[in-house]
Amino acid sequence: MPILTPEQIGYLSKLMDARFDREIEEIRAVRERVRDEREEAVPADWLDVALAETTLATDDAVINQDLADVRDIISARERRAAGTYGICTDCGDSIAYERLLAYPTAKRCIHCQRLYEQSKAVREILRAS
Numbered sequence: 001m002p003i004l005t006p007e008q009i010g011y012l013s014k015l016m017d018a019r020f021d022r023e024i025e026e027i028r029a030v031r032e033r034v035r036d037e038r039e040e041a042v043p044a045d046w047l048d049v050a051l052a053e054t055t056l057a058t059d060d061a062v063i064n065q066d067l068a069d070v071r072d073i074i075s076a077r078e079r080r081a082a083g084t085y086g087i088c089t090d091c092g093d094s095i096a097y098e099r100l101l102a103y104p105t106a107k108r109c110i111h112c113q114r115l116y117e118q119s120k121a122v123r124e125i126l127r128a129s
C-alpha cells in the first residue's frame with residue numbers, strides 16, 4: 001500500500017484540527033452549562049434532583065467522549081511529528097487513505113483493528129465469566 005503524500009497528510013491534519021476545535025468548544029460549552037445549572041438549581045423536590053443528576057451524567061458521558069477524541073487527536077499529532085502517522089502501530093504497514101479519511105486518528109490498519117477488537121471482545125467475555 002502506498003505511503004501517504006504530504007498533501008494527504010495535510011488534508012487529514014486539517015480534518016483533525018477542525019474536529020479538535022469543535023471538541024474543545026463543546027467541552028467548554030458543557031462545562032459552562034453545568035456550572036450555570038449548579039449555581040441556579042436549588043432543586044425543589046426529589047424529581048428535580050433526579051433530573052439534575054441525569055443531566056450531569058449525560059454531560060459526563062459527552063465530555064468523556066470529547067476528551068477521548070481530543071486525546072486521540074493529540075496522539076495522532078505526535079505520530080505525525082514523529083513521522084509515523086498513517087503507519088499501523090501493530091504491524092507497521094501503511095493505513096489506507098480511505099480509512100484515514102473516515103477515521104483520521106486511526107492508529108491501526110483495518111486488519112489489525114479487527115484483530116484488536118476481537119481480542120478485546122474475548123478479554124471482556126473472559127472477564128465477565
Ligand SMILES: [Zn+2]
Nearest residue numbers: 088091109112
Ligand atoms: Zn496493521
